[in-house]
Amino acid sequence: MSTANQSEMNSRQYSNAWSDYELLDAGDGKKLERWGKVITIRPEIQAHFKPEWSFAEWQDLAHWQFEEISSTQGEWKKLKPQAPEQWGISYESLNFGLKLTKFKHVGLFPEQQANWCFIKEHVSAGQKVINLFAYTGAASLIARANGADVVHVDSVKQMLTWANENMERSQLTDIKWVLEDALKFARRELKRGNRYDGIIMDPPAWGLGAKGERWKLENQLPDLLEAAYGLMNPGGFLILNTYSPKVELADLALCAKQYFSANQVQIKELWMMSKTGKALFYGNILRAIK
CATH class of the missing domain: 2.60.40.1180 (Golgi alpha-mannosidase II)
Incomplete structure (x- = not known):
């Protein structure tokens, strides 16, 4: 090779x-x-x-x-x-309800399985984890199943309801649900002095906010990393997923360089192989340990 x-x-x-x-x-x-x-x-x-x-x-x-x-x-x-x-499916001890939506999604991003493994390896009982842009809660459930105290933040009420149903399906309890803009909530947590042992962020590539404001991940990336770094306890981890075609590995490396040394950061492309041997690209991921 x-x-x-x-x-x-x-x-x-x-x-x-x-x-x-x-x-x-x-x-x-x-x-x-x-x-x-x-x-x-x-x-x-x-x-x-x-x-x-x-x-x-x-x-x-x-x-x-x-x-x-x-x-x-x-x-x-x-x-x-x-x-x-x-209908429903399971992943290890967790259960997820799936349904058809007009946005082509069914309620789970299975390509995140690699990150679920990372969360399971790095989270232990009593740690504090915050999941921002948290969708229907797979990462929140993984962390909670490992005994973490989990704060789950999403700006769409239906997603919080769906995530709560998944928690109940999985016979878990006590995830804290927050209906709020993820970045605004993260900044308020900073001001309140709250810190976390795990930060999980899965922001959309683009979209409109609650008041019609335009969101483009490539523009928000520096602010997201700044907030995440501030929220991290020493030894804590960060997972940041990027699905935007305008955010490349080099962009992630440049932003991460402002906060983390090279040995603290792992930047990868996220892929999955099909049963027929096709390799499919799903975006980029940044993981860091403070």
């Missing part, structure tokens, strides 16, 4: 399938996934290669196919008469 290829492989972090989730195939701008017994076809901008299986084979397997109406919304097409609109 050439030095360039070796360097490329070293910069990759692969998430793994598990019994209730598989990336079956990918290509032609789509991905074929199995969630428990339900199989979906969803758009995937990074699948800019040819799939291993024909699209006819995909449709023969799948229960649902998401068809885009605009760049942000679409609708689900039922491919099997008995296809459920809501």
